[in-house]
Amino acid sequence: MIDTHCHLCDKRFDKDREQVLDRAFEAGVTHLIEIAYSPAIVPRAHALASRHPNLFLCLGVHPSEAAKVPDDYLATLRDHAGHARVVAIGETGLDFYRDHAPRPDQERWFRAQLGLADAMGLPVVIHQRSALEETLAILEELRPAAGGVLHCFDDGPEAVARARGIGFKLGLGGCLTYGHAALDQAVREAPGDMLVLETDSPYLEPEPRSLRRNEPALLGRVVARLCELKGWTKAEADRVTTANARELFRLPIGQGSLPASGNA
Numbered sequence: 001m002i003d004t005h006c007h008l009c010d011k012r013f014d015k016d017r018e019q020v021l022d023r024a025f026e027a028g029v030t031h032l033i034e035i036a037y038s039p040a041i042v043p044r045a046h047a048l049a050s051r052h053p054n055l056f057l058c059l060g061v062h063p064s065e066a067a068k069v070p071d072d073y074l075a076t077l078r079d080h081a082g083h084a085r086v087v088a089i090g091e092t093g094l095d096f097y098r099d100h101a102p103r104p105d106q107e108r109w110f111r112a113q114l115g116l117a118d119a120m121g122l123p124v125v126i127h128q129r130s131a132l133e134e135t136l137a138i139l140e141e142l143r144p145a146a147g148g149v150l151h152c153f154d155d156g157p158e159a160v161a162r163a164r165g166i167g168f169k170l171g172l173g174g175c176l177t178y179g180h181a182a183l184d185q186a187v188r189e190a191p192g193d194m195l196v197l198e199t200d201s202p203y204l205e206p207e208p209r210s211l212r213r214n215e216p217a218l219l220g221r222v223v224a225r226l227c228e229l230k231g232w233t234k235a236e237a238d239r240v241t242t243a244n245a246r247e248l249f250r251l252p253i254g255q256g257s258l259p260a261s262g263n264a
C-alpha cells in the first residue's frame with residue numbers, strides 16, 4: 001500500500017515518529033508521500049526523506065496558509081520542486097470552511113501553484129473544503145497537465161465525473177469509513193484507475209476512531225472499506241491503488257517492490 005498523503009512532520013509525531021514509520025512498514029505500507037504545506041515544514045520534510053528512502057515529498061502552500069506566505073516564496077518552491085524526491089505540488093486549493101485566509105489570497109496561491117506544477121511537469125494535490133464548485137471550476141479552466149488528486153475525496157458521483165474529465169484521481173482515506181452515502185455510491189461507481197489511498201495522518205482517523213490520532217499503519221482500515229464497496233480482495237485493492245499512485249506521482253520504485261527496510 002502507498003499512503004499518498006500524510007503529515008508525519010506534525011508535532012503530534014514528535015515523540016514517536018520513527019516508531020510510527022516502523023508500524024507503517026510492518027502494516028504493509030511500502031511508500032509514503034509527506035505533504036509539506038507551508039515553508040516551515042519543508043526543511044523537516046527533506047530531513048525525514050533523507051532518513052527514509054521510501055518517503056517522497058509534496059511541497060506547496062495550503063489555502064489556510066495563503067495569507068501568511070509571501071509571494072516570493074513561489075521562487076523558493078520552484079527551487080525545492082526540482083529535488084529528486086519531490087513528486088507533486090500541494091496541497092493547494094480552496095478552503096471556504098475554515099476561511100483562515102481571504103479568498104483572493106487562496107485563489108492567487110492556488111493558481112500560482114497550478115502554474116508551477118505545469119512548469120515543473122508535476123501533478124497537484126488538491127485540498128478543498130466547502131469549495132468544491134469553485135475548486136473544480138479553476139481546475140477545469142487550467143487543466144493541470146500532469147493531473148492530480150482530489151485529496152480527502154468526500155463527494156458524490158457527479159464530482160467523480162468532473163474529476164475524470166480533467167484526468168484527476170480521488171484520494172480515499174478515513175472519510176470512506178464514516179458511512180457517507182454519497183461517497184459510498186461514488187466509490188462503488190468510480191473507475192478503479194482513479195483510486196489512490198491516503199491517511200492524512202494525524203487527521204481523519206478511520207473508524208472506529210479510537211486513537212485520537214491517525215497514522216499510516218491504519219491505512220488497512222480504509223482498504224477494508226474499499227474492498228467492501230468494490231467487491232475486491234485486499235490484494236486486488238493493494239495492487240490497483242499502488243499502480244495508480246505509482247503512475248500519478250511517477251514514483252521511481254520497482255514493480256511489486258516489497259516493503260523496504262524503513263530505517264536505511
Ligand SMILES: [Zn+2]
Pocket residue numbers: 005007035091200
Ligand atoms: Zn493534508
